[in-house]
Amino acid sequence: MRVLTALLSLLSLSAVAVACGHRESAAGQTSGAASAVHSTAYPLTIENCGVKVTFDGPPRRAVSLYQASTEILLSLGLADRMVGTSTWFDPVLPELAADNATVPRLADNDPGLETVLAAEPDLVASASAHTFTAAVVADRSRFAQLGIPTYQSPSVCAGAKVDGESVTRTERLSFDTLYREIRELAQIFDVQQRGQDLIERLTRRLDDIPSTTAPDVSVAFWFSGLRTPYLAGCCSAPGLYATELGLGNVFADAREDWPEVSWEALADRNPDVLVLGDLSRGRVDGDALESKVAFLESNPVTANMAAVRNKHYVVLTGSELDAGIREVDAVVKMAAGLKAFGLAQ
Template identity: 40%
Template sequence: MRSVTMLGPLGLAGLLLAGCANASPEQAATGAAGAAVTVDNCGREVTFDTAPERVVTIKSSTTEMLLALGVGDRIVATAYPDGPVPEEWATEAPELPVLADRVPSQEVVLEQEPELVYAGWESNFTADGAGERESLEALGVRTYVAPSACKGEGYRPNPLTFDDVFAEIREVASIFRASAAGEGLIAGQEALLAEVTPLPEPASALWFSSGTDTPFVGAGIGAPQLILDTVGLTNVAEHIEDSWAPFNWEAVVDADPDVIVLVDADWNPVEQKIEVLESNPATANLTAVREKRYLTIDFAATEAGVRTASAVAELADQLATLGLD
C-alpha cells in the first residue's frame, strides 16, 4: 500500500551531517556569529543581538526544537513537559530542571535568570502564567512564541503547511546562530516525508485528543490536519477553523470514521480513550471501534515542530498495518 522508510537516530544524524556539509558559506557564517537578528513574532518585534545563552522553554515542542538544533545546552530549565524526550535527543537532554508540570509563574521563571523564554503557546505569557511579554521584556528577558501557535490575525498559519514548520526551524536556528544545523534538520525531515506515500483510496479519520462527555479533536488548520492530509486521511472535523476544538459525539457517529487517531498523554493515555469509545453504546458501534482501527501518537508530537514529519511517517507506518488499501 505504501513505501515508508523509517530513519532511526543514526540515519537522521547522517542526514543532518550531510545538510551541514552542504551548507553555503553564508549559512555557516550565520551559524557561528553574525549581525543582530530581528524577528516579527506574533506581531511583536524581538531583536537578538547575540544568541541567547540562558533559556527557559515552556512545552515539549520548544525544548525539542533546541535539542534538535544542537543548542540544548542553552536550556537552564523547562516547564509544561508533554512527555519524555525522544530517544534520538535524550542524550542531549540531561536532567533538565522542570519548573512546573503546567505553566510556571513569572517569579519561578525569573529565578532562573533567563535571557529568553521560549513558549509553545502564546497563552503561556499571562500575568497569572509565566508573565506578560511586556513585563518580561521590561526586565530584560526576551520572549518568543512558536509561530504556529500565534493567535493574532494574520500570524497563525491557516492552514499550517510544512513550509510553515520549516520556516520556524529556520527562524529559531537564526536566533541561535545555528542556521547550518537548521538546514540539515530540514533536509532530514524532507527526506523522511519523501518516503511516505499517501493512501491510494480516500479514508476518513477522527483525531481524538481528549475528553469524555465532549470530545476535543484535531480540527482543520493546525498540525493534526497537516498530518492527516499528508498521509491521505480526511479529517471529519476539517470544517472547524482551529487547530484543536470541542466536537460532539453525535457528529462523530454521523461521520463514522474509518480510523481513529488516539493521542497518548500521561494525563489521558490511549487506554482511557479506548475505554471511552468502547463503553459508550453510540461510539462502540463505530466501524473504527468495532474493527479496532486505532492509530496512536504521542501528545508532544501533535504540535507543530521538529516532530511533525516523524509523526507523519509513524502514522503512515501504522496505517500500512490496517489494510485500508
C-alpha cells in the same frame, strides 16, 4: 488488549509510506537551505508573531516553556545554553534524552512567572498559544518590560488568530512553518549550520518514504477529554497529516485547532479511523490511551462507530499531535496504521 499491543508494535516500524504532497515542500526547503551559511550579525531584530524582538547577542540562558520548543532547541545542540524547561506531555525523544537530562525542569506543566524569572533567562520560548498570557505565565509585553526577549513558535500564529488558549486558523499548517522556526532559532543562537543540517535530516526522512494515499478514508483526531473531547479541526498539525495522506478529516469544517465537540457529533460523522493521543502527562481524564479505548468501546454512543467496531486506532503521542519536529514521526506512524488496516494504496 492484545490487539492494541500488536498495533503499537506495528506502528513503531519506519518502513512505511506517505503522500507525495510533502515532497514538493521538502524539496523546496532543502534547496533553500543549501545556500551559504552566514554568522548572525547582532543586534538582531526579528518580527515574531507580530512582536518585534531584538537580541544583542546569542542567548546563553534560554528557558523553553513547551515540549515542542524544547525538542527543537535540543535538536539544535543547545542544551548548554538552556536553564529550564516545562510543560511536558511525553518523555523526551530518546536521542535527546542525555542532553535533556542536563537541563533543569522547572515544572511538568506550566510554571509561574516567579519560577521562570528565578532561572534568570535571556530568552523565553514557547510553542503554545496560552503560555504568553497573564492567566498562565505572563504576556510577552510583561517579559519585554523585564528586558527578556521572547520567541513564539510560528506554528501558533501562522495564518491564525490567538484568543487566550484558543487558536483559530485561516490557513493550514505546512512543513514550511516548522522549517521557518528551525531557521529562526538557529539564527537567534548563531548556529545556522546546525539548523540547516536539522532541516536536511527531516526532509531526507520525508523523501525516503514511498508515496501512498488513502482516498475516501475519513479520520478524526482525539487529543484528550472524556466529558467533551478535544478533536482536531482542519488546519493544525493533524490537519497537515490528513492532507499528506489524502484523508478526510471529519471535522475539517472547524477552524479552531482543537474544538470541543460532542460524542454525538463524532458518532454522526462516523470516521473510518481514529487517531488517539496517548499523553503520559496524566493531567485530565482521557489523557491515557487505555482510558480512551475503554471509553470508546463501552460508551453506547461511540461503540458502534466504524473505527471502533474495526479497532482502526492509530496511536500518536501527545507531542506528535502538536506542531514540531515530531510531525515527520506522526505521518510515518499514521501511514503504517493505514497500511495495516488495508486502507492505503
